[in-house]
Every structure is written in structure tokens, then in C-alpha cells.
Amino acid sequence: MSSTAMKKKVLLMGKSGSGKTSMRSIIFANYIARDTRRLGATIDVEHSHVRFLGNLVLNLWDCGGQDTFMENYFTSQRDNIFRNVEVLIYVFDVESRELEKDMHYYQSCLEAILQNSPDAKIFCLVHKMDLVQEDQRDLIFKEREEDLKRLSRPLACTCFRTSIWDETLYKAWSSIVYQLIPNVQQLECNLRNFAQIIEADEVLLFERATFLVISHYQCKEQRDAHRFEKISNIIKQFKLSCSKLAASFQSMEVRNSNFAAFIDVFTSNTYVMVIMSDPSIRPHTVSHSLPASAATLINIRNARRHFEKLERVDGPKHSLHMRMR
Amino acid sequence: TSIMDEDSKPLLGSVQAGEYYTDSLDPKQRRPFHVEPRNIVGDDPQERVSAEAAALSSRVHYYGRLTASSDPLLVPPDHVIPSPEDIYIYSPLGTAFKVRGGDSTAKNPSIVTIFAIWNTMMGTSILSMPWGIKQAGFTLGIIIIVLMGLLTLYCCYRVLKSTKSIPYEDTSDWEFPDVCKYYFGGFGKWSSLVFSLVSLIGAMVVYWVLMSNFLFNTGKFIYNYVHNVSSSDAFGTNGTDRVICPYPNLDPDGDSSTLQYYVSDNSTGPVFDRWWSKTHTIPFYLIILLLPLLNFRSASFFARFTFLGTLSVVYLIFLVTYKAIRLGFHLDFHWFDSSTFFLPEFRSLFPQLSGVLTLAFFIHNCIITLMKNNKHQENNVRDLSLAYLLVGLTYLYVGVLIFAAFPSPPLSKDCIEPNFLDNFPSSDVLVFVARTGLLFQMTTVYPLLGYLVRVQLMGQLFGDHYPGFLHVFILNIVVVGTGVLMARFYPNIGSISRYSGAICGLALVFVLPSLIHMVSLKRRGELRWPSAVFHSFLVLLGVANLFGQFFM
Numbered sequence: 001m002s003s004t005a006m007k008k009k010v011l012l013m014g015k016s017g018s019g020k021t022s023m024r025s026i027i028f029a030n031y032i033a034r035d036t037r038r039l040g041a042t043i044d045v046e047h048s049h050v051r052f053l054g055n056l057v058l059n060l061w062d063c064g065g066q067d068t069f070m071e072n073y074f075t076s077q078r079d080n081i082f083r084n085v086e087v088l089i090y091v092f093d094v095e096s097r098e099l100e101k102d103m104h105y106y107q108s109c110l111e112a113i114l115q116n117s118p119d120a121k122i123f124c125l126v127h128k129m130d131l132v133q134e135d136q137r138d139l140i141f142k143e144r145e146e147d148l149k150r151l152s153r154p155l156a157c158t159c160f161r162t163s164i165w166d167e168t169l170y171k172a173w174s175s176i177v178y179q180l181i182p183n184v185q186q187l188e189c190n191l192r193n194f195a196q197i198i199e200a201d202e203v204l205l206f207e208r209a210t211f212l213v214i215s216h217y218q219c220k221e222q223r224d225a226h227r228f229e230k231i232s233n234i235i236k237q238f239k240l241s242c243s244k245l246a247a248s249f250q251s252m253e254v255r256n257s258n259f260a261a262f263i264d265v266f267t268s269n270t271y272v273m274v275i276m277s278d279p280s281i282r283p284h285t286v287s288h289s290l291p292a293s294a295a296t297l298i299n300i301r302n303a304r305r306h307f308e309k310l311e312r313v314d315g316p317k318h319s320l321h322m323r324m325r
Numbered sequence: 326t327s328i329m330d331e332d333s334k335p336l337l338g339s340v341q342a343g344e345y346y347t348d349s350l351d352p353k354q355r356r357p358f359h360v361e362p363r364n365i366v367g368d369d370p371q372e373r374v375s376a377e378a379a380a381l382s383s384r385v386h387y388y389g390r391l392t393a394s395s396d397p398l399l400v401p402p403d404h405v406i407p408s409p410e411d412i413y414i415y416s417p418l419g420t421a422f423k424v425r426g427g428d429s430t431a432k433n434p435s436i437v438t439i440f441a442i443w444n445t446m447m448g449t450s451i452l453s454m455p456w457g458i459k460q461a462g463f464t465l466g467i468i469i470i471v472l473m474g475l476l477t478l479y480c481c482y483r484v485l486k487s488t489k490s491i492p493y494e495d496t497s498d499w500e501f502p503d504v505c506k507y508y509f510g511g512f513g514k515w516s517s518l519v520f521s522l523v524s525l526i527g528a529m530v531v532y533w534v535l536m537s538n539f540l541f542n543t544g545k546f547i548y549n550y551v552h553n554v555s556s557s558d559a560f561g562t563n564g565t566d567r568v569i570c571p572y573p574n575l576d577p578d579g580d581s582s583t584l585q586y587y588v589s590d591n592s593t594g595p596v597f598d599r600w601w602s603k604t605h606t607i608p609f610y611l612i613i614l615l616l617p618l619l620n621f622r623s624a625s626f627f628a629r630f631t632f633l634g635t636l637s638v639v640y641l642i643f644l645v646t647y648k649a650i651r652l653g654f655h656l657d658f659h660w661f662d663s664s665t666f667f668l669p670e671f672r673s674l675f676p677q678l679s680g681v682l683t684l685a686f687f688i689h690n691c692i693i694t695l696m697k698n699n700k701h702q703e704n705n706v707r708d709l710s711l712a713y714l715l716v717g718l719t720y721l722y723v724g725v726l727i728f729a730a731f732p733s734p735p736l737s738k739d740c741i742e743p744n745f746l747d748n749f750p751s752s753d754v755l756v757f758v759a760r761t762g763l764l765f766q767m768t769t770v771y772p773l774l775g776y777l778v779r780v781q782l783m784g785q786l787f788g789d790h791y792p793g794f795l796h797v798f799i800l801n802i803v804v805v806g807t808g809v810l811m812a813r814f815y816p817n818i819g820s821i822s823r824y825s826g827a828i829c830g831l832a833l834v835f836v837l838p839s840l841i842h843m844v845s846l847k848r849r850g851e852l853r854w855p856s857a858v859f860h861s862f863l864v865l866l867g868v869a870n871l872f873g874q875f876f877m
Contacts, residue, residue: 022398025391032392032399097493130405164388165405167380226380233387240390 008084010052012060013109014091015102019127019164020060023091026164027173027210028058029236052209056086078112085117087180091125092148094132094140094161107151114155122157123176124148130163137161170229174212181207181214181269183310188215190310195219195274198299201259204228204273205266211235214270231273235263264300267308274300381405432700435708441695442688442712444631447638447719449531450685450826453819454724455731456743457682460819461675462668463656463728467721469678474717477686477830480863481713482706483838484689485696490845500693501833508841518785520832521690525778526804527825528684532771533808534816536611538744539764541603545751548597559750562732566651569750570740608812612805615771619801622791624776630769637759637766638719644759645723649730656729666733676873680823683830683870685720686713690833743819775804827871835867 014020025032052058059081090109096102106124113120126144129137141161148159158179160172178184187205195203195217202218211232224230235249242249251264259277266272274296381401388399433441458466487504488496494507502521505513548554561569600606618627657667688695696705727745731738742748749756779797780790791797811821839860846852 026388026399029391031390130402164399165381165384165401166377224376224379226376226383229380230383233383237387237390 008056008086010056010058010087010089011081011085012058012089012091014127015093015096015105018091018093018096020091022164023125023127023162023169024058024060026169027212028052029210029239031240052207079116082109082112082116085113085120087121087123087176088113089123089125089176091127092144094126094128094144103147103151106148110152110155118155121179122152122155123172124152124157124159125172126159126161128163129161129168130165167226167229170212170232173210174214174228177207177210177212178214184215187307187310188217190307191215192217194303198274198296199276200274200296201277202273202275204231206232206235206271206273208265208269208271211271260296262296262300264297266300266304270307272300272304433698434700435704435711438696438699439708439712439715442692442709443715443719444635445691445695446686446688446712446716447634448528448685449535449818450681450822451638451641451720451723452535452744452746453681453822454685454720455727455741455745456819457678458724458728459668459738459741460672461678462670462672463658464670465672465675466678466728467725469675470682470717470721470724473679473682474686474713476863476866477683477689477834478710478713480834480838481689481692481709483842485692485705485709487838487841487845488693490849501690501837504841505837508844513837514785516832517690517837518781520829521781522778523825524684524687524690524829524833525774525781526807527821527829529771529774529778529804530808530811530825531818531821532767532774533608533611533805534812534818534821535744536615536764536767536771537603537607537812537816538747539760539767540611541601541607542746542751542760543757543764544601544607546757548601549752560736561750562735566648567750567753568652568732568736568748570736571742571747572740604813604816608809612809615768616801616805618768618772619775619805620794620797621772621776624773627769627772627776630766633762633766633769637762640759640762641723642719644755645726647755649726652730652732654729655731655733657733666737668738674877676870676877677819677823679870680827680830680874681819682720682826683834684822684826686716687826687830687834689838743817743822775801778804823874827874831867831871835870836864839863 012020012024021032024030088109090106092102092106110122113122124145126141129141132140141159145159148157158175160168160175162169162172181187191203191205196219200217201220202216202222204216205214206212207214213228213232216228235252238252239249251262253263254261259275261276262272262274264272276296385401388401392399454470458470460466461469484501484504487501488499491504491507496503499507502514502517505517507513509516559569559571561567657664659667659669661669661671692709696702696709699705699708728738728741731741731748740748746756746760751757779800782800783790783792783796787796815821843852843857843860846856
């Protein structure tokens with residue numbers, strides 16, 4: 001069955017200049033080379049073989065360009081493009097002056113989705129919101145959301161307002177990833193149990209490719225509301241440095257006299273971060289039992305097998321692919 | 326179940342129990358360069374930086390790794406950067422300083438902007454002011470200086486405001502030629518380029534003539550001083566503050582250029598005069614000095630010397646004041662008729678003054694750039710007016726004082742030269758200092774002007790400021806050649822100034838700003854007939870100014 005062997009796609013679409021390439025670069029920590037940036041349009045399909053949520057492949061398409069070549073190519077390849085789509089993420093530039101045209105292209109994408117991948121999930125991002133005055137942002141977003149929901153019928157779309165200059169982009173993509181993880185509620189419940197057993201202050205679960213936080217458990221109030229995004233940025237920067245040395249990032253331990261944090265591979269789709277501020281982790285405590293950090297790591301490794309099973313057993317389509325290969 | 330059945334290799338490298346902790350015993354060694362204060366447990370958490378600013382800092386660090394440093398794609402735009410209160414500089418010693426003053430671009434206080442405009446506008450026209458007043462008549466000359474100042478100020482104000490009335494475009498780095506291109510397309514772009522080049526090349530020709538003049542006089546002074554020759558061949562006053570009339574018995578309505586042929590040095594003069602001639606040899610000597618300078622790729626070296634221009638203007642003001650005190654005032658008011666020594670107060674040659682003044686008050690091609698760095702943008706109009714007032718006062722001062730102090734009983738007022746320094750003999754020490762200083766200053770400005778010509782012309786024609794050595798060299802040959810020819814055959818800076826001033830002023834001062842204003846009002850549907858009449862009148866004035874140069 002060739003169709004099931006084909007990779008499922010995440011389509012990132014939108015008008016040329018709406019910010020898709022920057023968005024992809026930021027979320028997936030891809031270096032943007034100068035040439036690919038603003039030569040008018042994203043010239044070709046950008047296949048990034050990023051293992052995103054299992055076996056999903058991200059495809060980036062410019063929609064509704066000025067170029068008749070792009071138009072023709074798009075129309076002739078339509079079925080190819082829209083087949084086997086798991087997720088459609090459509091990006092709208094809030095500053096666009098051609099709203100009618102934008103909606104028109106969006107609708108034609110939806111038609112193609114309805115024909116070729118009717119089960120796909122649809123997300124709409126109203127992007128570049130930082131260019132709108134603060135007091136008008138809610139109003140304008142509400143307007144757009146209503147229009148988009150109305151136009152998308154019978155398909156259901158989820159709308160987010162985003163900007164690369166505040167936390168909204170990260171939160172929107174985290175929400176998208178959250179909706180795509182199979183059994184995410186069960187995962188969260190198990191995560192809470194795990195955290196309580198090992199007596200951690202906080203446990204985070206990240207998506208592997210993008211370090212978007214899928215789920216977290218915290219046992220007490222934390223001060224910094226932006227910590228998820230900051231951790232994600234730090235690790236992505238570290239990954240970029242690692243890739244320069246042709247090394248890949250696997251795990252990290254950060255500690256000082258007040259806390260210890262462990263970041264490690266968890267399941268095939270996720271990373272885990274465990275933060276312990278157990279005051280018993282003191283410099284001069286040399287116990288004859290295993291050092292506390294090693295104990296935590298062993299706990300993590302054991303939990304890993306349990307969570308892998310969780311992901312595999314109830315996971316739908318893409319885990320099936322892994323079995324069948 | 327055994328714990329370690331899956332992987333035999335440990336998750337971390339081999340770490341001994343003790344050594345891992347000793348490092349963290351010394352916190353100073355391990356402290357990171359940037360620590361957000363609230364993450365330091367134990368300190369009372371003072372909110373020094375807002376949460377949003379801290380998050381943005383994290384984002385900016387990350388985005389900076391995603392593109393090349395020169396790529397503007399992921400650079401935070403201005404509206405996203407936190408206010409200066411949120412920006413701190415962390416020193417490695419652990420203290421944090423607040424950023425002083427806010428902006429990344431240097432914002433200048435009003436006084437600096439006004440001075441920059443005054444400095445840029447002050448040009449060689451200051452030397453022609455007495456001659457201009459003479460051509461127009463004393464009273465009419467003063468009136469025209471005031472009126473032209475006001476007119477050019479209004480047109481400059483129009484240029485400044487022209488970028489504000491363009492909708493839907495980001496005009497923050499536009500100059501006036503870009504505005505012309507927006508309204509009139511290719512025609513606007515090319516016409517503003519051509520007329521801007523006229524003013525620049527006109528200025529360069531005047532510079533060549535003046536530099537030949539100053540070099541000649543400097544050399545003559547040194548030669549006479551060394552050989553102890555006193556030259557009293559020119560007709561002039563007697564006494565210590567000598568004023569000469571280089572070309573007496575002039576036809577009062579003509580140029581002094583016609584007399585050049587008769588008073589030129591012939592081969593019967595001494596050897597020095599043959600090899601050191603203002604029109605025959607020195608313009609060519611200057612080629613050796615200046616043509617190489619023009620071929621430099623970048624003119625930033627010469628930009629350092631702009632302070633010399635200010636110095637020379639200040640010195641000229643001092644010189645003029647001194648001469649006026651020494652010579653005293655000689656004014657006699659004849660309204661419409663001329664006498665042997667004096668001229669009427671109102672003369673029909675006044676367009677010559679207005680032509681020179683168009684060039685003297687010209688800054689319209691770069692005023693937008695100059696005003697961009699003004700700290701309080703709301704004061705732009707006030708500062709521009711103050712700058713024009715200062716410039717006008719400077720020109721008036723020099724012009725009126727020299728004209729009034731010109732010793733009229735022995736000499737006729739008609740003797741005032743287009744370069745008033747020519748009215749002083751080459752043996753005058755103070756004037757010698759002025760000439761030498763101006764010579765040096767002009768040598769540093771000339772390559773800058775050449776660079777501007779090159780950038781504008783090459784940029785428009787070839788898209789590249791330096792398309793190739795040959796292109797630039799040919800351009801420089803053409804420009805230098807024009808200067809040499811003018812210095813050889815028609816070294817009258819008054820005429821050169823007024824023609825180039827009227828031509829470039831027609832487009833860039835009178836026609837384009839007024840037309841653009843009318844078009845933008847029309848597009849918004851706000852054009853009323855008084856405004857249309859007034860601005861059309863301005864256009865007609867510009868045309869009349871140009872015609873006046875040819876027919877008067």
C-alpha cells in the first residue's frame with residue numbers, strides 16, 4: 001500500500017511575504033541563508049525532512065503569488081500537494097491590503113483539502129500582529145477569526161494570532177502540536193504521576209524537533225511565565241551550535257547549589273526536562289548511595305520505556321506506519 | 326528487573342562523586358555573563374527588567390543565530406524594542422548600567438541641526454555677495470536677499486513636508502529625488518538627477534576657477550615677498566589698506582570677462598608671469614593635484630575636513646569687519662540714475678543677484694537627510710527657519726559691509742568683483758591668509774563634490790557607485806575639463822554661479838516642490854484655488870528667474 005508508506009505532510013501555506021520562511025526558521029531552528037529569503041517568492045517546495053511529531057514532513061508553499069508560473073505549477077500539482085495531508089497551517093498577513101484575494105486563495109486550498117485529505121486539521125495564523133496597535137489587536141483578530149470560521153465550513157479551523165516578536169507564535173505552535181499528539185491527556189496524567197514520584201519541582205515535555213512544550217507539570221508556582229519559550233530558545237541555540245560541529249544534541253544537565261535540571265531524550269517524539277530543587281542535593285553531601293543526579297537519570301530512563309509504550313499502543317495512523325515498515 | 330539491562334554505557338560520562346561538586350563551590354568562576362536578576366535566588370527580587378523585555382531579549386539572542394548578522398530579516402523593528410528604561414548593559418563584574426539616552430541613531434539637538442544646515446549652505450556664493458548687491462543696486466539688493474531667502478525657505482519647507490503626504494509607503498529613508506520619482510515616474514527621477522548634477526558640476530567649475538585664482542595670488546604673494554617686488558600696477562587706492570580695481574573703464578552693464586583678453590599676460594612679461602598665469606597655466610597645474618584625488622573610491626577621508634569650511638567663513642566675517650572698520654563707509658544714495666562713482670539703488674541687472682542667491686540658498690537636495698536626525702522633529706520648521714535666517718544674515722553682513730566700505734571716491738562701486746577678494750592686492754597679508762585658507766579648504770571639498778556627482782550619476786546609470794575605473798576616470802576627465810576650460814576662457818564666477826543657480830533652482834527649488842505639493846493636494850481633493858494660484862506663481866517665478874539670466 002503505497003499511500004500509507006508515503007509520509008504524512010504538514011502544509012505551511014500562505015501568501016508570499018506573509019512570514020512563513022521566518023516562522024519555519026524560528027520554530028525549527030533552521031538557518032536562513034540570505035539567498036533563499038526574499039527573491040520574490042519561495043521558489044520551490046521546501047521539503048524539510050524534519051521528523052516532526054513522528055513521521056510528519058513539513059512542506060512550505062507560497063500561495064497566490066504574483067507569478068503566473070507559480071499559479072500554473074500550483075494548479076497542475078494541486079492533487080499531489082494536497083494528498084496525504086495531516087495538518088494545514090495557513091498564514092495570513094494581518095497587514096495585507098488584498099483581503100478578498102487572500103480569502104479566495106484560502107478557500108481554494110480548502111477545496112483541495114476537502115477533495116484530497118478531508119481529515120486534515122486546519123489551523124489559521126493571523127500573523128505579524130505586532131504591526132497592529134495594541135488596543136486594536138483583539139478587535140481585528142476577532143473579526144478575522146469570525147470570517148475564517150465562516151469561510152471554512154464544513155471544515156473546522158482553529159485560529160491563532162501570532163507575531164514573531166512576542167510569545168504568541170510559540171504559544172500558537174505549542175497549541176497546534178498539543179492537538180496533534182495522540183493521547184495527550186493520558187500522557188499528561190502519567191507525567192503528573194511521574195513527577196510526583198520522583199519529587200520534581202517541574203517536569204516539561206517537549207516535542208523533539210521544535211522544543212515546543214507539549215505538556216508540563218509543576219508542583220508550585222513559578223515566577224517566569226515565559227520560561228518555556230526561553231528554554232526552547234536556549235536549547236535550539238545549543239542545537240545550532242552542535243550542528244556546526246556535526247554533533248547532535250542528546251542530553252544536558254544543568255545544576256547549581258539551588259537546583260538541578262535534566263534534559264534528556266524521552267520518547268521517539270519527545271524530550272523531557274526535569275527540575276529538582278531538592279535541598280538534599282548539597283555539594284558536600286557525598287553519600288555512599290548513588291549521587292542524586294544519577295538516581296534521577298535512572299528514573300527518567302525507566303519512565304521512558306513506560307511512556308514509549310503509551311505512545312505506541314494507542315497512537316493512531318503514524319505509529320501504525322512505524323509498525324508496518 | 327535489573328536497572329541497567331538496556332544500555333551498558335552510562336548516560337553521562339564518567340563522573341567521580343567528588344569532582345563534580347568542587348567546581349560549583351566556586352560560584353564566581355562559573356557565573357554566566359548574563360543573569361536575569363530575578364533568577365538569582367536569595368536576593369530580594371527587584372523587578373529591574375520587565376518580563377516582556379526579558380523574553381524579548383531571549384528571542385533576539387536566538388533569532389540572531391538564525392541568519393547572518395547583516396541580514397535585516399530577523400532584526401527587531403523599532404516598535405518592538407522596549408523603552409530605554411528596560412534596557413540594561415551588564416558588566417562582567419556583575420553590575421548593570423542603564424542605557425543612557427534612548428535611540429540607536431544619533432539624534433541631534435536643534436542647535437547642531439541648525440549649525441549643520443548653515444555649514445552646508447555656506448558656499449562660494451558668499452564671495453559674490455557684494456558683487457550681487459552691486460548688480461542689483463544697494464537697496465534693491467538687500468530687498469532681494471530678504472525676499473529670495475523667504476522664497477527658498479518656503480520651497481525648502483515644501484521639500485521637507487513632501488515625504489509626509491505620501492500614503493501607504495514607508496518613506497523613512499527617502500530623499501527628494503525619490504519623492505519626484507514617486508509623483509512623476511521616470512521623468513521625475515531623471516529630471517531631479519539632471520538638475521542636481523547641474524548644481525554640483527556648476528559648483529565644481531566655480532571651485533576650479535576660484536582655486537586657480539587663489540593659487541595664483543598665493544604664488545604671487547610668495548614670489549613678491551621673496552623677491553621684494555612691490556606690485557603697484559593695478560589701479561586702486563593708496564595707503565596701507567589698498568583696494569584695487571582690476572578692470573577699470575568697464576562698460577557698466579557688461580561682464581568683466583570681456584576685458585580679460587586685453588589684460589591677459591603677454592609673453593613680453595617676466596618669466597614668472599608667463600609661467601604663473603591665472604588663466605593660462607595654473608588651471609592646468611591644478612589638474613596634477615586634483616585629478617588623482619577625484620579617483621579615490623571613497624570620499625570619507627575628505628569628509629573629516631568640513632570644519633575648515635566653518636573656519637574660513639568665520640575668518641571671512643572677521644576680515645570683512647576689519648576692512649570695514651579700516652576703510653569706513655562710503656555710501657551715496659542715487660535712486661535711479663548713476664553717477665561716476667556710484668550706482669543707482671534700483672538696477673535692471675537684479676536677476677543676476679537672484680540667480681546667485683538661488684545657488685546661495687540651495688540645500689533642497691539634502692535637507693530631508695539633514696533634518697532626519699533632529700531630536701525634536703516637531704521643531705523642524707522652526708529650526709529650518711532659524712538656519713535660513715542665520716544664512717541670510719551672514720550673506721547680508723558680508724555683502725553690505727564690503728559694498729558700503731568699498732572706497733568710492735577714488736574707485737567706482739562698479740569695480741566690485743564677483744570674487745570680492747580680487748579687489749585686494751596680492752600683497753595684502755590678511756587677504757593672503759584668507760586665500761590660502763580657502764584654497765586648502767576647497768581642495769578638501771572638491772573631491773567630495775566629485776564623489777557626489779559620481780554616486781548620483783553612476784548610481785542611476787549603472788546601478789553601481791563604482792562600475793569600473795574607466796567609467797569613473799572618464800567622468801572625472803569631463804568634469805575637470807569643464808573646470809579648466811572655464812578657468813581659461815570665462816573665469817567669471819558671478820556668471821557661472823547665476824546660470825547654474827537659476828537652472829538647477831528652476832527644477833529643484835521652484836517647480837518640483839510646488840508641483841508636487843499641488844499634485845498631492847489634488848489627489849487628496851484638497852486643492853483650493855488660492856493655493857493653486859500661489860504655487861503656480863512660484864513656478865512662474867522660477868521660469869522668470871532663469872530667463873532673467875539670459876536677457877538682463
